[in-house]
Amino acid sequence: MTSIEDFTSQYGLVQKIDAFGYLDYLKNNPDAPRKHGKVVLVTADTPLKASRGEGKTTTTIALIDALNERGIDAAAVLRQPSMGITAAGSKGGASGGGKASLTHPELIDWGLCGEMGAIEAAQNLLVSFAEKAVDEGKLDTILVPRVSEVPSRSLRQIAVDRGKGDVAERVVLTPTCELMQIVVLSRSMDEISERVSKMIAGTKDGKAVTFGEFVDLWRITGILGDAVKPAKTETVNGSPVYVHGGPFANVSIGIPTLVSVEMACALHDVVIVEAGYGTDAGAQKWLDIACREYGAQWPSAAIVVTRASTWRDDPDLAWRYPFHVQRLEGLDIPTFPLINLWEGEDDQVPALKATAKDLEFREPIVGNLFRDGGDALAPQLDAFVDAVMNGSMPAEPHSHKGMALVENVRWVAEHAYGVPAERVVLKDGFVESLQAATDLCASAGMNLGDLALVAVKSPATMTDNDRAPEHERTVTLKKVEVHAGAGLVHVNLTTSLTTPMPKIV
The missing domain is CATH 3.10.410.10 (Formyltetrahydrofolate synthetase, domain 3)
Structure with missing residues (x-):
């Protein structure tokens, strides 16, 4: 009998899964064994500083470890972090930490799962084709930027002298680019090819020219052969984790690939999806882009992570965390506040819980997840598990297509x-x-x-x-x-x- 193993291959120390092939197999074989997992969204408070996260990945990893400890088949879907911005993980990557981390965090933090490099190469090849099109008189301007995984301030805006006047170009980080978005949102290689063909390469006489008008697209899709396959790894406690896609949440769509989430839902009962940055960024984009416009599953519950300091220590910004929790509750998503403690903050727990009660939150989940991992969460999840396992599957949200x-x-x-x-x-x-x-x-x-x-x-x-x-x-x-x-x-x-x-x- 065909199973997920038939679509799985080894890729260094991780595995790669042909999610396109597996989901197509399930579509064509409706009686094949599969699960219908529920999605839980892990999001966060808006951080005090852009460079300091609140602990979404650490929480996500601790949460699936705690759920599996309780006998619930749970997995996580994470984004591939940008190696350049995390300084190869040395400033804190996107693979958790302490007792809530992955078995090989360096593979994630150093971009060794492959998709970042492949997407970088493919988009830069597209730009090279656009440059050639300028030389041949097919384009006057180039609208697609080059990309790099290693940032350079001097390359944010450049001009290239082609002998007929300068042509403006720019360089952006790979996670922000359009080809990354295409990989995240597509459900087949044919769809990727179709979307790449619709990318606007530049203009000729003020009118858009798409890549499909002058590029053989098999060259691009061939580069992406392994990049479209989610990587499978695990936590230090053996819980399954899928890593795929890496768009930034502030300047892009901030969500893992749709196929990685759909694949995980076919394999597990609960799938924890981490959305980038705060609720105003990653969660907003999961709900309003992935769900409203691209058919992703509406969350059965949400966890909003915060640090005690972010939530309480700056009176001018204290309004943001309650706003996030109440916004999600207002969308009929059972929303659980989670306070990710730093070392030395254990004595604040009673006061934190009292403040949460005053704000009429659900019973907050509190713990030092770096230090204690899933063991800190498992005893606190009764209400969360009840909401996820016994709640009804959410309805499909209304699209905003056509709205001005x-x-x-x-x-x-x-x-x-x-x-x-x-x-x-x-x-x-x-x-x-x-x-x-x-x-x-x-x-x-x-x-x-x-x-x-x-x-x-x-x-x-x-x-x-x-x-x-x-x-x-x-x-x-x-x-x-x-x-x-x-x-x-x-x-x-x-x-x-x-x-x-x-x-x-």
């Missing part, structure tokens, strides 16, 4: 950031940027309103100024960028970089 772009951004600002529509501000030049994006789409035969919205924002703030009084907070719309192949339109809200620099460690 500014109206869509105002909806996100109100629901995800707490800023009402009338305080969404258009910066000088935004209207012109929106019109240029609308015209670009029209010249490529598509409608801007059919693209899913990606809010490009600072990872450490929800509004233009989170310290402002509630009635003064605003969100400013700055510019629009089309990722036609991925089916996305980016709107820049607050200051954020697609090539941020790592810490020196």
